[in-house]
Amino acid sequence: MPVPTFWRRSEVSIAAMSFRRKTILGIALIEAALLLILVGTGLSFMHQSNEQELIKRATTTATLFATTTKNAVLATDLASLESFVHEVMKNSGLVYARVRDMDGMVLAQAGDTAALTRPFTADQEVDDATDGVLDTYAEIRVAGTTYGRVELGLSIREIYEALATARQWVTVIAVMEMGLVAMFSFVLGTWLTRQLRSLKQAAEQVAGGDLGFQVPVKGRDELAQTAKAFNNMSHRLRHFNDELEQRVAQRTEELVQTQQQLQIDLERRRKMGEALRQEKQQQRELIRKLEQAHNQLLQSEKLASIGQLAAGVAHEINNPVGYISSNLGTLEEYQQDLFQVLDVYESLEPLLQYEDGALQRIHEIKQAVRLDHLRQDVRDLLEESQQGVTRVRQIVEDLKDFSHTDEGEWAQADLHQGLESTLNIVSNEIKYKAEMIKEYGELPLVFCQAPQLNQVFMNLLVNAAQAIEVHGVITLRTGSEQDWVWVEISDTGQGIAPEHLKHIFDPFFTTKPVGSGTGLGLSLSYGIVEAHGGRIDVDSKLGKGTRFRVWLPVRQGTEDRREAVG
Ligand SMILES: Nc1ncnc2c1ncn2[C@@H]1O[C@H](COP(=O)(O)OP(=O)(O)O)[C@@H](O)[C@H]1O
Numbered sequence: 001m002p003v004p005t006f007w008r009r010s011e012v013s014i015a016a017m018s019f020r021r022k023t024i025l026g027i028a029l030i031e032a033a034l035l036l037i038l039v040g041t042g043l044s045f046m047h048q049s050n051e052q053e054l055i056k057r058a059t060t061t062a063t064l065f066a067t068t069t070k071n072a073v074l075a076t077d078l079a080s081l082e083s084f085v086h087e088v089m090k091n092s093g094l095v096y097a098r099v100r101d102m103d104g105m106v107l108a109q110a111g112d113t114a115a116l117t118r119p120f121t122a123d124q125e126v127d128d129a130t131d132g133v134l135d136t137y138a139e140i141r142v143a144g145t146t147y148g149r150v151e152l153g154l155s156i157r158e159i160y161e162a163l164a165t166a167r168q169w170v171t172v173i174a175v176m177e178m179g180l181v182a183m184f185s186f187v188l189g190t191w192l193t194r195q196l197r198s199l200k201q202a203a204e205q206v207a208g209g210d211l212g213f214q215v216p217v218k219g220r221d222e223l224a225q226t227a228k229a230f231n232n233m234s235h236r237l238r239h240f241n242d243e244l245e246q247r248v249a250q251r252t253e254e255l256v257q258t259q260q261q262l263q264i265d266l267e268r269r270r271k272m273g274e275a276l277r278q279e280k281q282q283q284r285e286l287i288r289k290l291e292q293a294h295n296q297l298l299q300s301e302k303l304a305s306i307g308q309l310a311a312g313v314a315h316e317i318n319n320p321v322g323y324i325s326s327n328l329g330t331l332e333e334y335q336q337d338l339f340q341v342l343d344v345y346e347s348l349e350p351l352l353q354y355e356d357g358a359l360q361r362i363h364e365i366k367q368a369v370r371l372d373h374l375r376q377d378v379r380d381l382l383e384e385s386q387q388g389v390t391r392v393r394q395i396v397e398d399l400k401d402f403s404h405t406d407e408g409e410w411a412q413a414d415l416h417q418g419l420e421s422t423l424n425i426v427s428n429e430i431k432y433k434a435e436m437i438k439e440y441g442e443l444p445l446v447f448c449q450a451p452q453l454n455q456v457f458m459n460l461l462v463n464a465a466q467a468i469e470v471h472g473v474i475t476l477r478t479g480s481e482q483d484w485v486w487v488e489i490s491d492t493g494q495g496i497a498p499e500h501l502k503h504i505f506d507p508f509f510t511t512k513p514v515g516s517g518t519g520l521g522l523s524l525s526y527g528i529v530e531a532h533g534g535r536i537d538v539d540s541k542l543g544k545g546t547r548f549r550v551w552l553p554v555r556q557g558t559e560d561r562r563e564a565v566g
């Protein structure tokens with residue numbers, strides 16, 4: 001069931017009230033309630049007792065007055081009665097006094113005229129005295145016989161005045177009391193709240209991070225105990241915090257160590273990976289070398305078989321080429337002789353004029369065979385044949401060289417010297433085609449077959465010159481690296497097409513027009529360099545140029561040398 005709004009609001013406002021105000025308010029309320037009850041009951045009690053007192057006094061006074069006046073009434077002594085009446089009126093609070101005989105006749109009276117003129121009605125209670133006078137009477141009796149009565153009127157104003165005074169006093173005292181209590185509760189509230197405030201400040205201090213903060217403890221009351229509990233809590237908080245920090249530091253340290261370990265592991269893994277990669281690289285290199293070796297083996301197998309073939313062919317061709325060449329020489333001489341004879345005949349032609357028909361026939365034959373043309377053509381044909389034979393001889397010579405790459409003298413040689421003499425031989429081929437640049441390095445003496453190597457250098461130089469179409473540069477470089485020397489011949493020629501590159505060392509591979517290349521130069525060179533335990537590297541860019549680098553070992557392995565020499 002929902003709580004009514006006004007109640008909730010007041011609840012909230014009470015909750016929002018300061019502790020001191022609540023204390024003051026609470027005490028004031030209690031005080032006011034208590035005072036209300038006290039004053040109420042006190043005043044009502046006072047009222048009652050005053051009324052009873054008045055009635056009692058009225059009765060007593062009336063009885064006493066009756067006794068006093070008894071004799072005078074019996075004797076009808078009016079003078080005494082008069083004096084008694086006046087005497088009794090001296091009592092304070094009496095409004096009137098009257099004495100009547102048994103018939104109700106007034107014997108004597110005194111007091112307030114207005115009160116005396118009113119008809120007498122006895123009041124039983126103070127409340128009955130509506131005219132402000134309590135009317136009472138007492139009968140004068142002697143031995144059971146009534147001789148008369150006294151009537152008295154007592155003012156009730158006095159008790160009301162007394163009550164008013166009393167109420168005034170009570171009010172003053174109550175106000176003073178409330179003032180004192182308010183002051184006291186203010187002081188108490190202030191004192192309590194001060195303690196509480198210091199506790200609150202301390203709590204804020206702790207909340208702000210000042211763990212272990214202590215509040216001063218005074219006395220042994222509940223507040224002091226609360227302060228003590230607070231101090232204890234603060235102290236323990238600090239303790240826990242310290243412990244926590246220590247633990248965090250420890251954990252951090254552990255984490256750092258773990259991280260370092262991880263780092264180390266990672267580094268080790270990385271190194272392992274690196275090593276593996278290197279190993280893989282080495283394997284790849286090894287595979288590449290194996291492939292190369294395999295190719296070289298194939299190449300040398302090919303070369304060896306072709307070498308044998310070439311040796312046989314060369315031998316077989318050499319003979320006929322020999323006699324064709326010498327026959328051609330002889331034929332040229334004969335042809336010259338024959339033309340000489342013909343010249344003589346021609347000079348004698350005029351003498352044949354008269355011999356009819358003979359000259360005619362000679363002219364006809366001369367025209368039929370086109371003698372003038374024939375004279376020239378025979379010369380050309382012979383010259384061409386001679387050139388052809390020379391070429392065949394050259395090829396045969398190359399073939400012979402090719403089949404005898406592992407023959408020759410082994411000795412320590414200066415490669416620069418060999419290069420220079422080779423350059424002299426090929427200078428004719430080169431000088432119109434290219435500028436020669438020489439960049440010689442330091443070279444040790446190399447154990448080799450010098451003439452064979454010169455053959456290699458020559459082939460490379462001639463190829464370089466032939467690769468240059470109009471004019472270019474040929475660069476000759478040398479150098480050494482540990483136990484190896486190298487000779488490099490590079491040109492600015494047409495370059496080698498990638499698809500040709502793997503064939504250039506094949507015997508009879510040539511891209512040159514028929515008649516100008518045999519295709520044996522590089523395969524021959526390959527064989528020679530291989531016989532020296534070296535290798536040839538090629539690097540070429542189509543349209544830019546080509547670079548051949550011949551690597552040779554400075555020394556030959558003992559067995560190789562023995563084998564080579566033997
Ligand atoms: N320096 C070079 N520049 C361009 N091509 C070359 C070069 N050297 C060799 N070659 C190519 O290699 C082929 C084989 O050369 P080689 O064995 O000397 O035979 P040939 O010179 O008789 O053709 C040549 O026909 C040519 O295509």
Ligand SMILES: [Mg+2]
Nearest residue numbers: 459463521522
């Ligand atoms: Mg060549």
